[in-house]
Amino acid sequence: xxxxxxxxxxxxxxxxxxxxxxxxxxxxxxxxxxxxxxxxxxxxxxxxx
Amino acid sequence: xxxxxxxxxxxxxxxxxxxxxxxxxxxxxxxxxxxxxxxxxxxxxxxxxxxxxxxxxxxxxxxxxxxxxxxxxxxxxxxxxxxxxxxxxxxxxxxxxxxxxxxxxxxxxxxxxxxxxxxxxxxxxxxxxxxxxxxxxxxxxxxxxxxxxxxxxxxxxxxxxxxxxxxxxxxxxxxxxxxxxxxxxxxxxxxxxxxxxxxxxxxxxxxxxxxxxxxxxxxxxxxxxxxxx
Amino acid sequence: xxxxxxxxxxxxxxxxxxxxxxxxxxxxxxxxxxxxxxxxxxxxxxxxxxxxxxxxxxxxxxxxxxxxxxxxxxxxxxxxxxxxxxxxxxxxxxxxxxxxxxxxxxxxxxxxxxxxxxxxxxxxxxxxxxxxxxxxxxxxxxxxxxxxxxxxxxxxxxxxxxxxxxxxxxxxxxxxxxxxxxxxxxxxxxxxxxxxxxxxxxxxxxxxxxxxxxxxxxxxxxxxxxxxxxxx
Numbered sequence: 001x002x003x004x005x006x007x008x009x010x011x012x013x014x015x016x017x018x019x020x021x022x023x024x025x026x027x028x029x030x031x032x033x034x035x036x037x038x039x040x041x042x043x044x045x046x047x048x049x
Numbered sequence: 050x051x052x053x054x055x056x057x058x059x060x061x062x063x064x065x066x067x068x069x070x071x072x073x074x075x076x077x078x079x080x081x082x083x084x085x086x087x088x089x090x091x092x093x094x095x096x097x098x099x100x101x102x103x104x105x106x107x108x109x110x111x112x113x114x115x116x117x118x119x120x121x122x123x124x125x126x127x128x129x130x131x132x133x134x135x136x137x138x139x140x141x142x143x144x145x146x147x148x149x150x151x152x153x154x155x156x157x158x159x160x161x162x163x164x165x166x167x168x169x170x171x172x173x174x175x176x177x178x179x180x181x182x183x184x185x186x187x188x189x190x191x192x193x194x195x196x197x198x199x200x201x202x203x204x205x206x207x208x209x210x211x212x213x214x215x216x217x218x219x220x221x222x223x224x225x226x227x228x229x230x231x232x233x234x235x236x237x238x239x240x241x242x243x244x245x246x247x248x249x250x251x252x253x254x255x256x257x258x259x260x261x262x263x264x265x266x267x268x269x270x271x272x273x274x275x276x277x278x
Numbered sequence: 279x280x281x282x283x284x285x286x287x288x289x290x291x292x293x294x295x296x297x298x299x300x301x302x303x304x305x306x307x308x309x310x311x312x313x314x315x316x317x318x319x320x321x322x323x324x325x326x327x328x329x330x331x332x333x334x335x336x337x338x339x340x341x342x343x344x345x346x347x348x349x350x351x352x353x354x355x356x357x358x359x360x361x362x363x364x365x366x367x368x369x370x371x372x373x374x375x376x377x378x379x380x381x382x383x384x385x386x387x388x389x390x391x392x393x394x395x396x397x398x399x400x401x402x403x404x405x406x407x408x409x410x411x412x413x414x415x416x417x418x419x420x421x422x423x424x425x426x427x428x429x430x431x432x433x434x435x436x437x438x439x440x441x442x443x444x445x446x447x448x449x450x451x452x453x454x455x456x457x458x459x460x461x462x463x464x465x466x467x468x469x470x471x472x473x474x475x476x477x478x479x480x481x482x483x484x485x486x487x488x489x490x491x492x493x494x495x496x497x498x499x500x501x502x503x504x505x506x507x508x509x510x
Contacts (some may be wrong), residue, residue, distance in 0.1 A: 006317035006381045013320030013377045014301075017327070017370050021483075024366045028490055035497045042504045201429065208422050212412035222409060225402040226429045228395065229436045256436075263432055271425050274346050 057152070060145035064153025068127065069160060078126050082165045086119040090173060104177055109239035112173065112182070113194070113231060116166055120198060121220045123161045124206040127154065132210045141276060151272035155203040162195050186250075187241045190257065194234030197261040198227050204268040207275045230264065233257035286489055293486040296479030300326065300472075308472035317381050322469075324374040326476035327367040330484040332434065334364025335399070339431025342424030351499070352492075354420035357427050358410070359491035363484060365403040372396055392448035395436055402430040416502065 055063070072078050093111045097103060131137040131154075140150050170191075174182050181187070202223055209218040224231075236253035304322040311318035338360040345353035375393070376386050387393065406426050413419040 004313070004315045004381065006315040009317035009377050009381055010319050013317070013323070013374050014305075016373045016377065017320075017323050020366060020370050020373070024363075024487075028487075028494060032494050032497065035494070035501050038501050039497070039504070042501070042508060045508065204425070205429075208409070208425065211418070212409065212422075213414070214408070214412045218408065218412060221405045222426065225398045225405055226426075226433050228398045229433050232391070232395070232436070260433075267428065267432065271346065271428065274421050274425055277421075 055145060055149075057146050057149045060143075060149035061152035061156060064140070064150060065156035065160070068154070068157035072157075072161070078123055079161060079164060081126070082119045082123050082161065083168060085122055086115050086165055086169045087172065089115040089118055090169070090176075099177060104179060105243065106239070108173075108177075108179055108182065108242055109235050112170070112191075113235050113238070115169065116162065116191075116195070117198065117224070117227070117231060118220075119165050119169075120158075120162050120195075120202060121223060123165075124158055124199075124202045124223075125209075125216045125219050127158055127161070128203075128206040128210040129216065137276070147273045147276055148269055150276065151203060151207075151269060154207070155199055155268075158203050159195060159199045162199055163192070166191060166195065181242045181244075184241055187238050190234055190238045190241065190254070193257050193261055194230055194238075197230035197257065197264045200261070200264040200268045201227055201230075204272055204275065207272065211275075229260045230257060233260065286486070286493075289482065289486040289489065293479075293483040296482045300476040300479035303472040303475040307468060309466055309468045311469075314382060317378060320374045320378055322472045322476040323480075324371055324378065325473055326480035327374070328371040329477050330480045331364045331368035331371055333481075334360045334367065334484065334488075335403070335427075335431055335434045338364070338427040342427035342431075345420060345424045346428075351416070351420060354423065355492050355495035355499070356488070357424060358495060359488045361403050361406055361427060362491055363487045365400065365407075367480070367484070368396075368400055368403075372400060390448060399430075399434050402433065406430060416499070 090111065093099065093107075093114075097107060097111070099107070099111070131140065141147070170182055174180055202219075205222045205226070206219055209215055209222055212218055233253040233256040237250050237257055240250040240253070300322065304319050308319065308322070310316060338357045341353045341357035341360060345351075345357060372393075375396070379388065379393075380386050406423065409426055410419050410423050413422060
């Protein structure tokens with residue numbers, strides 16, 4: 001039996017995997033940055049008082 | 050003067066009796082569940098075109114979906130009532146074990162669900178000429194499935210009643226978690242209707258019993274954490 | 279904000295190396311499967327992500343129980359991190375399974391017991407996020423989250439067992455094959471090695487991500503606290 005050419009599916013699989021992990025990492029980074037910005041704002045507010 | 054706290058069992062019975070008495074007077078919950086259940090079955094009828102051939106294979110699924118939906122209706126209502134009228138605080142103040150509240154609520158919920166099943170099942174049998182739903186094994190699976198479903202359902206309804214989204218949240222929380230029970234029940238009762246040999250029914254039946262025990266025990270143990278303030 | 283521990287940086291580097299190695303083993307080292315061709319190479323990541331997904335859901339349930347006993351919010355943060363990271367990995371598992379299913383079973387999706395329970399497991403944890411989003415009080419949120427993570431952890435094993443209990447077309451990796459299973463293949467030693475490299479690499483990445491997520495949760499808690507103080 002001949003091997004079927006399924007390269008396209010393989011590429012799709014790896015694209016999906018790395019895209020998902022990349023998006024998750026990006027979301028972690030963005031959430032962290034926003035929180036740090038919030039934190040700095042509050043600290044600046046408290047210093048003014 | 051020394052007053053001894055009532056035993057867990059009698060306290061649970063008292064709570065269940067209170068719910069049943071209140072329901073017996075108003076009948077608003079049972080009638081809503083019943084009408085809803087009949088509507089679901091009617092919708093299935095024209096959605097699936099339940100002719101004789103199709104009916105054989107889907108009866109178990111249709112009935113279980115109906116009971117699960119009607120069940121959430123009852124679960125939602127029974128906890129919302131306690132919450133809205135401030136009865137929950139009263140119950141929590143009562144000198145009884147918190148677990149008794151869980152058992153009492155679960156008992157009354159189970160009673161409502163079994164009552165709905167007891168009325169819907171003959172109607173289904175009549176409307177679709179399907180007498181195999183009265184097989185003793187089928188009724189047994191129905192009871193076992195209801196027990197597991199109501200056990201987690203009571204726990205989760207106590208939880209969803211305390212969230213912002215409330216009624217909307219209960220089915221979302223309950224359905225995926227209850228899947229082992231629902232899956233096993235549908236498989237087992239479907240097998241019984243199809244007249245499969247007992248060995249084939251045994252696998253889902255065992256799964257059902259295992260999850261009944263797990264869900265009842267776990268819900269009983271962690272209910273305390275849901276109601277503490 | 280505490281500075282980043284060296285161990286975490288080391289773990290970051292190890293994760294990148296691990297995933298790189300797993301990709302190499304899956305794409306280059308492992309032999310091409312004789313019938314299905316290259317698409318079989320997604321199998322290694324499918325197993326790797328499924329493994330950490332399952333481990334994470336069990337870990338979340340355990341952390342939930344420990345939280346209920348100790349009432350220490352750090353266990354709540356671990357539980358939430360485990361659920362979030364695992365939900366992400368389990369999504370990849372399902373997506374890869376679907377990609378494998380198309381050429382192997384000629385359909386993207388089929389309502390087979392295994393696929394159904396996998397989808398349901400993912401839904402349990404989506405419901406978990408919705409539950410937590412509906413509660414404002416952090417202590418109550420943690421308590422309810424712990425209870426739900428425990429319930430989810432109890433029903434998740436069915437996903438794992440279902441292929442051994444019912445007739446399903448999904449192949450079994452460990453243990454006996456169901457007679458109805460389709461699209462399985464005999465594993466050569468090269469494939470087995472690649473599978474274990476993937477499992478190892480995803481385990482390291484999993485620990486790394488959870489650590490990062492726990493640190494983020496700590497930051498969230500700090501900000502929430504300051505917000506509360508300022509509003510009073």
